[in-house]
Amino acid sequence: MDKSVKIEVKHLNFYYGNFKALEDITLDFYANEVLSLIGPSGCGKSTFLRCLNRMNDLISISRVEGNILLDGLDIYDPSVDVVMLRSRIGMVFQKPNPFPKTIFENVAYGLRVNGIKDKGLIENRVEESLKLAAIWNEVKDRMHESALGLSGGQQQRLCIARALAVEPEILLMDEPCSALDPIATQKIEELIHQLKKSFTIIIVTHNMQQAARVSDITAFFYMGKLIEVGKTNTIFTRPNLKQTEDYITGRFG
Amino acid sequence: MSNKRRITERTMHTLFFVVASASIVMLFMIMIFLFMEGIPIFDEVSVKDFIFGKYWYPTSEPPDFGILSLIVASLAVTLLSALISIPLGILTAIYIAEIASKKVSEIIKPMVELLAALPSVVIGFFGMVLVAPFLQNVFDIPTGLNLFNASLMLAFMSVPTICSLSEDAIHSVPNSLREASLALGATHLETILKVVLPASLSGISTAVILGMSRAIGETMVVLMVAGGAAFIPESIFDPVRPMPASIASEMAEAPFRSAHYHALFATGIVLFIFTFLFNIVADHIAYKYKQVGEATL
Amino acid sequence: MSVSVPSLQRRRNFLQKIVFNVFCLAALINGLALFIIVYFMIANGWKAINWTFLTQPPVDSMTKGGILPCIVGTLCLSIGAILIAMPIGVASAIYLNEYARPGRLIRVIKLGINNLAGVPSIVFGLFGLAVFVVWLKMGVSIIAGSLTLGAMTLPVMIGSTEEALRAVPDTYREASLGLGATKWQTIYRVVLPTALPGILTGTILGISRAAGETAPIMFTAAVFFTPSLPVSIFDEVMALPYHIYVLATAGTEIEATRHLQYGTALVLIFLVLGMNLIAIIYRSRLRKRMQ
Numbered sequence: 001m002d003k004s005v006k007i008e009v010k011h012l013n014f015y016y017g018n019f020k021a022l023e024d025i026t027l028d029f030y031a032n033e034v035l036s037l038i039g040p041s042g043c044g045k046s047t048f049l050r051c052l053n054r055m056n057d058l059i060s061i062s063r064v065e066g067n068i069l070l071d072g073l074d075i076y077d078p079s080v081d082v083v084m085l086r087s088r089i090g091m092v093f094q095k096p097n098p099f100p101k102t103i104f105e106n107v108a109y110g111l112r113v114n115g116i117k118d119k120g121l122i123e124n125r126v127e128e129s130l131k132l133a134a135i136w137n138e139v140k141d142r143m144h145e146s147a148l149g150l151s152g153g154q155q156q157r158l159c160i161a162r163a164l165a166v167e168p169e170i171l172l173m174d175e176p177c178s179a180l181d182p183i184a185t186q187k188i189e190e191l192i193h194q195l196k197k198s199f200t201i202i203i204v205t206h207n208m209q210q211a212a213r214v215s216d217i218t219a220f221f222y223m224g225k226l227i228e229v230g231k232t233n234t235i236f237t238r239p240n241l242k243q244t245e246d247y248i249t250g251r252f253g
Numbered sequence: 254m255s256n257k258r259r260i261t262e263r264t265m266h267t268l269f270f271v272v273a274s275a276s277i278v279m280l281f282m283i284m285i286f287l288f289m290e291g292i293p294i295f296d297e298v299s300v301k302d303f304i305f306g307k308y309w310y311p312t313s314e315p316p317d318f319g320i321l322s323l324i325v326a327s328l329a330v331t332l333l334s335a336l337i338s339i340p341l342g343i344l345t346a347i348y349i350a351e352i353a354s355k356k357v358s359e360i361i362k363p364m365v366e367l368l369a370a371l372p373s374v375v376i377g378f379f380g381m382v383l384v385a386p387f388l389q390n391v392f393d394i395p396t397g398l399n400l401f402n403a404s405l406m407l408a409f410m411s412v413p414t415i416c417s418l419s420e421d422a423i424h425s426v427p428n429s430l431r432e433a434s435l436a437l438g439a440t441h442l443e444t445i446l447k448v449v450l451p452a453s454l455s456g457i458s459t460a461v462i463l464g465m466s467r468a469i470g471e472t473m474v475v476l477m478v479a480g481g482a483a484f485i486p487e488s489i490f491d492p493v494r495p496m497p498a499s500i501a502s503e504m505a506e507a508p509f510r511s512a513h514y515h516a517l518f519a520t521g522i523v524l525f526i527f528t529f530l531f532n533i534v535a536d537h538i539a540y541k542y543k544q545v546g547e548a549t550l
Numbered sequence: 551m552s553v554s555v556p557s558l559q560r561r562r563n564f565l566q567k568i569v570f571n572v573f574c575l576a577a578l579i580n581g582l583a584l585f586i587i588v589y590f591m592i593a594n595g596w597k598a599i600n601w602t603f604l605t606q607p608p609v610d611s612m613t614k615g616g617i618l619p620c621i622v623g624t625l626c627l628s629i630g631a632i633l634i635a636m637p638i639g640v641a642s643a644i645y646l647n648e649y650a651r652p653g654r655l656i657r658v659i660k661l662g663i664n665n666l667a668g669v670p671s672i673v674f675g676l677f678g679l680a681v682f683v684v685w686l687k688m689g690v691s692i693i694a695g696s697l698t699l700g701a702m703t704l705p706v707m708i709g710s711t712e713e714a715l716r717a718v719p720d721t722y723r724e725a726s727l728g729l730g731a732t733k734w735q736t737i738y739r740v741v742l743p744t745a746l747p748g749i750l751t752g753t754i755l756g757i758s759r760a761a762g763e764t765a766p767i768m769f770t771a772a773v774f775f776t777p778s779l780p781v782s783i784f785d786e787v788m789a790l791p792y793h794i795y796v797l798a799t800a801g802t803e804i805e806a807t808r809h810l811q812y813g814t815a816l817v818l819i820f821l822v823l824g825m826n827l828i829a830i831i832y833r834s835r836l837r838k839r840m841q
Binding site: 053055058060083084086087088089090091093095097098099100101109110112113114159162164166 | 651652653724729732
């Protein structure tokens with residue numbers, strides 16, 4: 001597999017008002033790999049994830065220093081269109097958050113807002129995305145029913161399909177299984193394995209077994225700092241730092 | 254494509270901003286036009302004589318434009334109504350927020366809202382045809398249309414404001430404070446009086462001020478039941494003529510842009526200033542003592 | 551300890567019981583007031599209400615006949631008011647809740663809205679007279695009255711729309727933005743449809759508020775008597791609240807028209823409380839569904 005750098009983060013600092021939430025983060029993400037971000041609650045891993053698609057812009061008191069390069073281009077450059085950026089980077093949230101619309105309209109939403117009007121194209125893309133998210137068989141006969149009628153696990157896969165429909169290059173997942181039961185979780189994890197063939201995936205997780213199961217690379221955050229990053233195997237078996245080892249073996253956090 | 258979206262985005266942002274300033278523009282228009290139509294009266298009388306003059310005979314020859322009795326009447330009905338509405342509103346709010354079961358409060362809350370929704374002319378009418386004869390008989394007074402009747406009716410118009418805003422304030426007191434007090438062995442009542450009420454005091458003050466502001470500006474009730482005599486009252490059973498009543502009843506007869514017309518607009522300015530001050534103070538309290546998280550009270 | 555001071559404990563509980571009953575009494579007084587007023591109007595007014603009353607204009611210098619022109623006038627004025635207040639109110643609320651960032655600007659705008667809400671209704675009447683009737687030469691007309699009532703209803707509309715927008719979960723906004731939608735696309739495709747029921751509830755409340763007001767239309771729209779129904783927005787009209795006021799205080803035969811006054815008041819109460827009741831029930835259902 002060719003290892004091309006997809007995102008380069010250089011000396012990133014992030015502030016909420018006066019509070020420094022992230023400190024000097026430098027990290028590379030490679031194409032077609034799954035990287036998981038782990039660490040105790042409040043360590044900054046979700047904040048970091050939301051820097052990558054500039055979701056933190058929504059918080060008025062936030063401030064960013066340093067660079068994040070997507071394919072070599074700085075995403076915080078003033079000339080960057082944040083809307084275009086977000087359609088290149090899909091996001092799946094902690095709790096499934098389908099819109100109160102039909103299943104079809106949920107998946108078609110991203111296409112419509114991006115100006116696609118061709119009905120045939122939209123229908124094809126919706127079907128493809130639902131298949132890719134491994135939920136097509138469960139919903140194909142009820143496409144025009146409300147998405148709120150689906151189970152939690154189905155809703156989350158629908159949200160993944162919704163993100164995939166826009167054909168992003170990168171998929172950010174913010175604890176996507178935290179609200180799901182073990183069976184639904186297993187389905188999502190299988191899905192992640194499938195998806196990494198075509199996407200770069202970054203996943204925040206609280207669950208270390210999950211990080212070990214799904215990711216190629218694992219990054220450990222603590223108190224707003226990136227403590228250690230490496231191949232998942234290495235991190236979980238022979239971490240370099242005592243702090244990482246303590247966290248992984250459950251001695252704190 | 255992206256360019257077009259960006260233009261739409263900026264256009265919408267600007268459009269919404271412009272529309273959102275409509276309220277301020279309207280408030281300024283109200284002030285400007287009140288002053289434009291009111292100021293000319295001060296060619297006839299000085300500001301001091303207008304505000305502190307005891308005689309309001311706008312149609313005599315020569316006319317007297319002194320609105321002291323109208324101001325005193327407005328303040329009197331407002332204060333007297335506050336004596337009724339403040340305890341009633343706050344006690345009801347406490348009952349709904351702290352004591353009543355969910356089912357009971359779900360019945361009482363809409364009732365208070367419906368009370369607020371009653372048109373003022375209906376309350377005025379009620380005061381005229383039922384309360385006035387009743388007061389006249391019971392207290393053996395010449396007229397039931399007086400300061401007391403108007404205050405009573407006004408009280409029921411400001412209770413909903415005081416009640417629902419106080420209730421919001423009480424609701425925003427964090428539960429952890431209540432639990433802390435109960436865990437120390439305080440009774441429910443002691444917890445309410447010593448913890449919940451002090452913690453929601455700023456919100457309740459705002460509620461009281463806004464309720465009084467509603468009472469001083471209310472027109473139909475004082476127009477129909479206050480009695481209409483432009484004298485400084487000596488007892489609570491004297492008929493009075495608060496500012497809104499004077500404006501409402503005389504504007505139809507005042508010749509266009511006559512001194513009387515301007516005097517009524519000037520009375521409007523005084524009324525506006527009163528409610529404006531009430532609102533500024535309420536806003537200041539609400540903003541200054543805004544509860545941010547559990548740590549600050 | 552509880553064993554050693556049982557009497558103190560009993561006294562505290564007893565005190566609490568008494569005070570709670572006082573609180574309960576206060577709450578009951580409000581309900582009682584509402585009940586007495588509504589009962590009184592129904593008891594005295596229902597006899598006056600019949601088909602003729604609702605479908606005929608007043609006759610014999612308003613001592614007989616019906617109130618059709620008043621009903622039509624009040625409907626025209628309140629619908630006119632909401633046609634003005636709703637678009638401006640919804641747009642203002644969208645700006646405040648979706649676009650504006652906390653700061654001095656938003657504080658000034660909110661202060662303006664709060665103060666507008668506190669302006670006495672009679673001052674709105676003076677404003678309408680000076681601006682719409684005189685300055686803009688609209689005369690005493692439906693349009694002048696609607697604009698005045700619209701200005702007065704605006705803060706109500708903004709408040710209820712803001713509440714409806716705040717009830718839309720942030721996760722909807724994030725999901726939409728995360729898919730590459732612009733802010734405006736997010737607002738009109740996701741936020742507004744979700745908030746729509748709440749906005750409609752606020753609109754009903756706005757209409758009912760406008761329908762019950764008297765002071766703002768006294769100088770701007772309403773007249774004592776006009777037998778014909780309005781045909782243009784520049785016509786003057788009769789209105790239910792003003793009709794009650796006129797009959798009760800300035801009519802030629804106040805006592806003889808009592809039953810008409812009660813009847814008119816009852817129609818107004820039905821109209822206003824009916825709309826409020828619908829809105830309240832609808833809103834409590836919405837809130838339950840949101841939880």
